[in-house]
Amino acid sequence: MKRTLLLILVALMIMVVVGSSGAGAQEEVTISMWTHDNLYVEFFTRRGEEWAALHPEYKMNFKFTQIPYDQLWPKILTTLAAGTGVPDLIGIEISAFSRFMKGDIAEQALVDLTPLIGEEKEKFLRWEPYMHNGKIYGVESALCPVVFYYRKTAFDEVGVSTPMETWEEFTQAGSKLKEKDRYIAAIESSGDTPHHFLALYYQQDGAIFNSKGELMAEDDPRAIQALQFLQEGVREGILWPTSSYFDAPHFAALKEGRVVGNYMADWWSVYYQKPQLPEQAGEWRIQLLPAWEEGGRRSSTAGGTGFAITKYSKNPELVFDFLHYTYMTKENQIKRFLELQYFPTMIEAITDPQITEFSDPYYGDQKVGKVFSEAALQIPVQWQSPYWSEAIQILYKEAITPVVADKKTPEQGLKDAISKIRALMK
Amino acid sequence: MLESIMHWWEKKQYRIAPYLFISPFYILFAIFMVYPICFGIYLSLHEWSGIGEMAYVGLENYLNLFKDGDFYLAFSNTLWYMGASLIVNLVFSLILAVLLNSALVKCKKLFRTIYFIPIVTSVVAAAIVFTLFYDRDYGLFNLLFVAMGGKPLDWLGDTSLSKFAVIGLIAWRWVGFNMVYFLAGLQSIPKSLYEAALVDGANSLQCFLKITIPLLRPVILFVMVTTLIGSIQIFDEPYVLTGGGPADSSMSVVIYLFRTGMEYLNLGYAAAIGFVLFGMTFVLSWIQLNLMGAFERKE
Structure with a gap:
């Protein structure tokens, strides 16, 4: 009796060993990712399937979760403080990255990607916003070049020839549109x-902070010029100020044709314009930003999200391989634009014919890829600081909101804002 | 060993068991109340950004608060909210309650339910609708204003109007709720008192001032204290409506606390704001209760 039991036991053990070594050919790996943007969930899911097929030695489980923007950061912070439940990958929206620069959280919580990226760094634009103390912590998910979106039919109606070359022409066009009760662009007068x-x-090579985190904008005539442009535009009735730029009132104004243009980044199109204004398809075009002076830069930047790997990841190298496949190969950089219209950061992809020849029926079959590509190649550099979140709140409060409302001069607004930011940094 | 424990248990179990029976509350209370409060005090004496080393700074966080212009702004906004919501909640709730209690109104239950609906509605959903109502160009309120010959106002974009916009949402949300308290209070006042007063020749205003108000005193006190505490901690309404803007004109102390803690990651400073807020709530409630005579000894 005892012998039979023993035999069964041995047989069972052999089965377990054999069984597990059979499965050992397929190690089980879970990769989790948190982001505020559902389009990233979709994109990562599709790339994940392809990438998993390239790695038959692993059994991949993907847990990609969209979490509302306001809840994402407290959630990440709590999991980091607790040291458990932290995802492998986090999509860090550009203005939220400064939180990771505070108290060197980046260094403690995120994997330094610099050695993993290595020489490939040169192939891409825009690592700066996700760098801290000279180390790279995030891979940019969209270059976010700013272009001018305009409703061509409205411009034609008043006889303005497009594209416009300078901001002066822009202002003149605005005055003509004003006669028809139209605004050339909306601007956010208070917000985030x-x-x-x-x-x-x-666009004028201005910077709030430089690469060392030093405050740069003090009495900067370029900043004053930008503020003045907003103030005069609103005063003259050319620019439409709103505190609900990303909300219904602005979309209503666009629908009515009260606002017929916007200078905004690539994501404006897919995230707001196309879903909100499907009936205006074919009427819109894009152009490079007007220049401040002839021959000046025709591009700028707004927004972005960097994907970072956390130190709590069990397989940081494998996760980087996945991130690399998804975001750092030419093929998928192009796919990201074709599928989501988030513009590539890889120079080779930016100049690829699949991008530059890309035309969009929403924009009257204009080759929008070419416009974005030209804007991308002259995109200005943007540096962050641990005090970024505070700085942009102060900029709104002390400078932009009162200046746009004509309650302060641009000079005074900038002075007040800078002195407050400086006091905070002490 | 085991036996001695068993023996000890046999002897003491009648004294210990009751404590064990009530222990779940105390254990939970210790974990979810006592510990966070103690940790909060500890945190408020440090500089900390969430992970990593805490740096001891003593009372510096508290001292900095008194030099912080943003805190003063948030503080004065909060006092404004407090005053305005006390007025709105007491006056409008009481008027509504008296109207509903009068014999003239039919379908009382229906009205009571309607006025109670806001409190069970998600404030975020309501705020989205209110954002549309308040809009400068397409809002319902401005449509009415303009129809009456007024000028459109930028409720959410003008620094001098944003607080009024927030109070509007607060009134919508809480007046019906407080009305239910007043209604309950009114219904507990015996009818015979009014009949006696009428016989003595009192008019309805006199009845209201001499009978209704004094007998409603406990309810008024209760509504005042809950409104006061609620409005000192006000967060949801301004946060979802204006995000504290424009230019921080509608920022409350709790919004400032949230921003400092969760956006700027100055958790120590945020904890200090929390304790100052607690102090404020405590002192103001105490003063209010005192003024209303809640601590008077009844002879």
Whole structure:
């Protein structure tokens, strides 16, 4: 009796060993990712399937989760503080990255990607926003070049020839549109991130912070010029100020044809314009930003999201391989644009005919890829600081909101904002 | 060994068992209340960004608060909210309750339910609708204003109007809720008192001032204290409606706390704001209760 039991036991053990070594050919790996943007969930899911097929030695489980923007950061912070439940990958929206620069959280929580990226760094634009103390912590998910979106039919109606070359021409066009009760563009007068000011300022090579995190904008005539542009535009009735730029009132104004243009990044199109204004398909075009002076830069930047690997990841190298496949290969950089219209960061992809020849029926079959590509190649550099979140709040409060409302001069607004940011940095 | 434990248990179990029976509450209370409060005090004396080393700074966080212009702004906004919501909640709730209690109104239950609906509605959903109501160009309120010959107002974009917009949402949300308390209070006042007063020749205003108000005192006190505490901690309404803007004109102390803690990651400073807020709530409630005579000894 005992012998039979023993035999059964041995047989069972052999089965377990053999069984597990059979499965050992397929190690089980789970890769989790948190992001605020559902389009990334879709894109990562599709690439994940392809990538898993390239690695038959693993049994991949993907857990990609969209978490609302406001809840994402407290959630990440709590899991980091607790040291459990942290995902492998986090999509860090550009203005949220500064939180990771505070108290060197980046260094403690995120994998330094610099050695993993190595020499490939040169092939891409835009690592700066996700760098801290000289190390790279994030791979940019969209270049976010800013272009001018305009409803061509409205411009034709008043006889404005497009594209416009300078901001002066832009202002003149705005005055003509005004006669028809139309605004050439809307600007956000209060909100979370002052894209409309920053885009104009970055376009002139301006910077709030430099690569060392030093405050740069003090009494900067370029910043004053950008503020002045907003103030005068609103005063003259050319620019339409709104506190609901990403909400229904602005979309209503666009639908009515009250607002017929916007200077915004690549994501404006897929995230807001096309879903909100499907009936205006074919009427819109895009052009490079007007220049401040002839021959000047025709591009700027607004927004972005960097994908970072956390130190809590069990397989950081494998996760990087996945990130590399998804975001750092030419093929998938192009796919990202074709599928999501988030513009590539890889120079080879930016100049690829699949991008430059890409035409979009929404924009009257215009070759939008070419416009974005030209804007991309002259995109200005943007540096962050641990004080970024505070700085942009202060910029709104002390400069942009009061200046747009004509309650302060641009000079005074900038002075107040800078002195407050400086006091905070002490 | 085991036997001695068993023996000890036999002897003491009648004294210990009751404590064991009530222990779940105390264990949970210790974990979810006592520990966070103690940790909060500890945190408020440190500089910490969530992970990594904490740096001891003593009372610096508290001292900095008194030099912080943003905190003063948030504080004065909160006092404004407090005053305005006390007025709105007491006056409008009481008026509504008296109207509903009068014999003239039919379908009382229906109205009571309707006025109670806001409190069971998600504030976020409501705020989205209110954002549309308040809009400068397409909002319902401005449509009415303009129809009455007024000028359109930028409720959410003008620094001097944003707080009024928030109070509007607060009134919508809480007036019906407080009305239910007043209604309950009104219904507990004996009818005979009014009949006696009428016989003595009192008019309805006198009845209201001499009978209704004094007898409603406990309810008024209760509504005042809950409104006060609620409005000192106000967060949801301004956060979803204006995000504290424009230019921080509608930022409450709790929004400032949230921003400092969760956006700027100055968790120590945020904890200090939390304790100052607690102090404020405590002192103001105490003063209010005192003024209303809640601590008076009844002879």
